Amino acid sequence: DIKYKPVVDCKLQKELEENEETHRVIMSIPLLKRKVSAKVLAKKEVAEEENIFEHLVTMDVGTGLVHIAPGHGAEDFELGKHYNLPSPSPLDDECRYTEEVELWKGKFVKEADREIIKYLDGKGLLLHAGKIRHSYPLCWRCKTPLIFRKTKQWFLKxxxxxxxxxxxxxxxxxxxxxxxxxxxxxxxxxxxxxxxxxxxxxxxxxxxxxxxxxxxxxxxxxxxxxxxxxxxxxxxxxxxxxxxxxxxxxxxxxxxxxxxxxxxxxxxxxxxxxxxxxxxxxxxxxxxxxxxxxxxxxxxxxxxxxxxxxxxxxxxxxxxxxxxxxxxGWVLDEKGEKMSKSLGNVVWGEDAWESLGADLLRLYYCKDVAPWEVQKFSFKEAEALSKVLNILENLGKFYLEYCKENLGFDEKLNLKEEDLWLLSKTNSLIEKVTEALEKFELHRAGEKLVDFLVETLSRIYVKLARERLEIFASPEDKKTVSWVMDYALRRLLLLLAPIVPFTSEMVYRECFGDKPSVHLEEWPSLEKDRIDSKLEKEMELCLNAVSAFLSRRQEKNLRLRWPVKKGIIYAPKEVLSKLKKHEEIIKRLANLKELCFDDKIEFEIKPNFERIGKKFGRDTKRIAEIVSRLDAKEVYGKEKIEVEGFVLEREDLKFKAKGKGKEFLAGLVEIEDEETEEIKEERAVRELIRAIQTRRKELGLKIKDRIRVKIEGGDWIKRWEEVIKKEVNASEIIFGRVEGGKIVGYKDLEIRFDNC
Structure with a gap:
């Protein structure tokens, strides 16, 4: 049996003493733990068993007398409810003892500590008095110690x-x-x-x-x-x-x-x-x-x-x-640390949009990182996106200069493959961006929009279609390209408006202005019948091959404006059949005089462990062994194969082309850079055309403005007269001695020119 003695002689203590159901304070911590009377977090309902509590006090956490104070702490209050204990809280609003503690009534709770210790010592009840360093709750604002006490409040049930x-x-x-x-x-x-x-x-x-x-x-x-x-x-x-x-x-x-x-x-x-x-x-x-x-x-x-x-x-x-x-998610600094005024690494919103502009800041947060992920904020990375907004503004200027006056398109006219491709990509973009925004996947929406703006529209379509807008192009071509550009740019601006509202508004008003604001337009409707998934996949394959050609050019230090005699694509027959349909596009984008196709290619096949690990689990090792025995050429063109009871999809496998050249999605590309006199001349002419176009821009000339150019060079340059006149919109080229001017050329072919 355990003997209990009252610690403080007061009215409340006497009331507790008279109540047989009162649970006494146990002075031995090990005994306290055995009796499950430690401070614990109770369940929400009154429990029948005592083993439902978690221990919150251990031998190395918490100090002083371990007790139950239902009126002075949430956990204690819940535990008190469990045992039907009274919950006295003898402190007023200023944390002074009330009449419930007669001996120290009116005393501030901490000021009374010494008197209480002295009182206990005088009664022979003090076991130990001392100071122990321990954690303690502080006010978040003024950092002074807190005391929990029970008060009457209004609750929502x-x-x-x-x-x-x-x-x-x-x-x-x-x-x-x-x-x-x-x-x-x-x-x-x-x-x-x-x-x-x-x-x-x-x-x-x-x-x-x-x-x-x-x-x-x-x-x-x-x-x-x-x-x-x-x-x-x-x-x-x-x-x-x-x-x-x-x-x-x-x-x-x-x-x-x-x-x-x-x-x-x-x-x-x-x-x-x-x-x-x-x-x-x-x-x-x-x-x-x-x-x-x-x-x-x-x-x-x-x-x-x-x-x-x-x-x-x-x-x-x-x-x-x-x-x-x-x-x-949270925004951290560029090192991945939490922003804090004390650390001096806070980036204030006002400073960010003052430095970057609102649109750039918005675009930065709608690209690459999912909204719910932690993002490191970097001014440098955000500023790098300014080129995207510049491209959008330049597209608007291109549309105004080349397209706006040519509108009046009759859809019965023949659309070329690049036109059909852009119309398909535009509607695929509408579908994907709408879906991404509905799912709060702002990063996916931003990524798709930037890719369409920078790659699909600016770098690819404009390059392919520019010739059809030149001064000597047919009216039919001009109207067709202008209508397609109008269709794509208008819808792109509507999709961009929620993310970059100010730049979208500016370009919209300059180019279209059907309504007072782009933000008053309806969300672009999806024209499903314009989506040609087959064409998009084939063009993706073509563009991947073009990208490989461009990489090969860089390796050989061949500028894109310099034509190359021959390009070769090595790939399986089924791949080549798709690429041949778009041969002219590949030649134009890679600047190749000739394009050859060769199906003599070998592949090395490997398992895609990232996929098969998730898909086959314990059988992954066996699948890897099966894949190592497969004939790569035999399975290359198949979307799905069944082998030894397992079904493998194309995404489960990785193919690597063997041989010289630059690898692309489905094979290799190579460049034959034999430099004939004709190719040397054309490269020199391309340098000349670029220099003249730069001069036109410096003079502020528009596309319609015709010029006269004086050129000094060898007799060979005269063979390119018509090409030069067409490219730079010259009414006349005068061949003869040029005083001053600018010198351009290629290797030993030197040309001097000036405007007349």
């Missing part, structure tokens, strides 16, 4: 609607999907919400209580309160409403306001309707807007705003307040 909260959370589209699990895990542990706060600023609790009979009145509007109190109110802050009293309707006693403000999270929870003045006004607007389509905040708002919105909405309307939730 969240536990009564918890099941409904979880049910409605399941219906919400959470982006990313794992955010749903986080929120539901949080909701499962929801407790009643203490709404009241002992603050000055904030929404004043609109509840008046009778001092005599405890009757309460709740007011739903300023007008209701003014009518009841028979007064006019300037505002509803604490200093204005606290003095208001009136007679109780039941007992004629005095009714005074409950002296609390509301938790500011309650403000955030009621924002969707409070901001509209609902239910007093804007009812139709609220019904139209609620529940809202999408809310976006950082991941910490799972327990913050997302939660307060959900609780308030379920309590009032019985349904979720939002259809979709977008959860964004």
């Amino acid at each position: 969240v536990t009564d609607i918890k099941d409904k909260i979880i049910e409605e959370a399941e219906k919400v589209c959470w982006l990313p999907e794992f955010a749903k699990k986080r929120y539901i895990n949080w909701a499962l542990d929801l407790e009643d919400w203490a709404l009241s706060r002992q603050r000055y600023w904030g929404i004043t609790l609109p509840i008046w209580r009778c001092e005599k009979c405890n009757a309460i009145e709740v007011f739903g509007s300023k007008e209701e309160l003014e009518k009841r109190a028979n007064c006019r109110l300037e505002d509803l802050h604490k200093d204005k409403v606290d003095p208001i009293t009136f007679e109780c309707k039941i007992c004629s006693g005095k009714m005074k306001r409950e002296p609390y403000t509301l938790d500011v999270w309650f403000d955030s929870g009621i924002a969707p309707w409070a901001s509209l003045g609902y239910p007093f006004k804007n009812k139709e607007l609220f019904d139209y807007l609620f529940p809202c389509a999408l809310v976006i905040e950082a991941q910490d708002q799972i327990r913050g705003w997302f939660n307060s919105l959900m609780i308030c909405s379920i309590a009032l309307f019985g349904k979720a307040p939002y259809k979709k939730v977008g959860m964004i």
